[in-house]
Amino acid sequence: MTTHAEPRPRTGALVETLPASYYTDPTILEIEQKEIFAKTWQYVGTVDALAKPGDYITTTLVDTPIIVSRSRDGVHAMVNVCRHRFSEVASGCGNTRAFKCPYHAWTYGLDGTLVGAPRSEQIDDFDKSQLPLTKLPVAVWGPLVFVSLDPQVGAFQDWIGPVEASLREANVDFERLTMRKRTTFDIAGNWKIVAENYLECYHCLVAHPNYSRTFDTSALGYTFATDAHTFISNTAPQDRVLHDAAAAPYKADGPIGVNQNDYVWPNFAPMTWPGQNNLLIYSFRPTAVDHTIGYFDYFFDPDSDPEVERDFMAFLDEVGAEDVPLIESVQRGMTSGLIDTGRLVPDENQIEHFQKLTRDAIHGGSAR
Structure with missing residues (x-):
């Protein structure tokens, strides 16, 4: 697949979501644990x-x-x-x-x-x-370690390869990265809501004001592509941020010029941001049908500026914290039991692909 999608308006019909019961029924989570999390990296x-x-x-x-x-x-x-x-x-x-x-x-x-x-x-x-x-x-992938419970899991490089190409194209130097900090998010929501929230920026202008002042979150500014288990998306900095350093939440000078928000199904989200060599890993696991633990793991170059790191992590921790009440509100809405399905707009096509992969796995499709 191409590592970057061309900016273009997205059009199409509304698409029905997975049923709300898939997010509230413990039996579904039991199946997901066996058919998804136990069979993937x-x-x-x-x-x-x-x-x-x-x-x-x-x-x-x-x-x-x-x-x-x-x-x-x-x-x-x-x-x-x-x-x-x-x-x-x-x-x-x-x-x-x-x-x-x-x-x-x-x-x-x-x-x-x-x-x-x-x-x-x-x-x-x-x-x-x-x-x-x-x-x-x-x-082992750069500074990260992965394990699978499935002896027959597919080759790791096949799973990670497209995202690795995307991040290398964005000028991430994996071999020099070391971990600086972990931020933990305790989320009263199903893991799929966590994933779906990450896989769209339709909510960004409403819910992430500081992020939207910094990056172009319009339909043309947020580009994405999906293929198999891989999701590639990116946003560019706003012009005013590029021309006025004081307008940026952190100093963004460096070899990386784009916010790359990639994803590998089912629950691995590597990101990089404009500025010095960096990688943010968003990972999460369900602990109950209505509870998820999420982590932001921050990686930087050994030579990076500590002050820039501090501002960078504060900015992104803010964005992550803003998502938690949104996810929890959706979980409460689904638990009401009065509305069976929602609707996806064309700017949420990544969620449509995610839900297809998940539905196929639940109903006997390959999760490898």
Whole structure:
């Protein structure tokens, strides 16, 4: 697909949305967890947290506890469940030589290999090589680490490739980026509303005044394209911001000249903004049918100006915070149960594509 869409008016008929019940029924979320989140690549952490052999992090994907570790041979991902009697073998993050189960002391190497079990000499035909921690697919992309629960997940580069091309075209230098800060959003709304809010700028002029003073959020100013699981969109700075630095919320001088707002289905949104080398990762996961935890992870060049970073993050945290009550209001409207479906306008075609991918997965389509 092309990494940038041509500016043009979008026309067409209204399109019916997914039913409101898809956002309020816990049974739908159970299906989504199995058919979407368990079958796709998920962002789990940063390379900075796995800098040295022995470094590890733990997290949970769907209902599965996982470990991501670094050995001298590279980065590994494993199910964080002892092969003896199901206890988690690690917690939190840190640096270790091995993972020793706190229940019965079965011990695993950094790559998940079982290296010892008490009294194993008393067990007939005990073969440690047959009882490693369960391995999971893992991938590293610039400063980011991804894991999938599905051994048959599609190739990572096929999944991330179009968005990587889009961001490189915008002059993002991934190899130099390091994480500076995480902002957490606690959202009383279904994860799909979070995604759909991100995938349109029809609301920007109304709901994001500072953003709209800075960027062209008109129908022609916000361009987008969709293909398979990839969504590419961008906005350019307003002319007055380009000619008057005092009008900008942060100093935007640098090699990046566009606000690139990309998305990879189901829940990964990398963005870059005019100015110095930067990347903002928006990721989110459902914790209940009506609750989502979202994260803004900020990455900058080691040589970037701390004052510019501070202003940049304050500006974007403001935009993120403005979205939360909008999402929560939609959730309350859907929970009322009195209106079955909504309508999408042509400027919300990205949502139409998102809903098709999600509907297909729920009803048995491939989520890979």
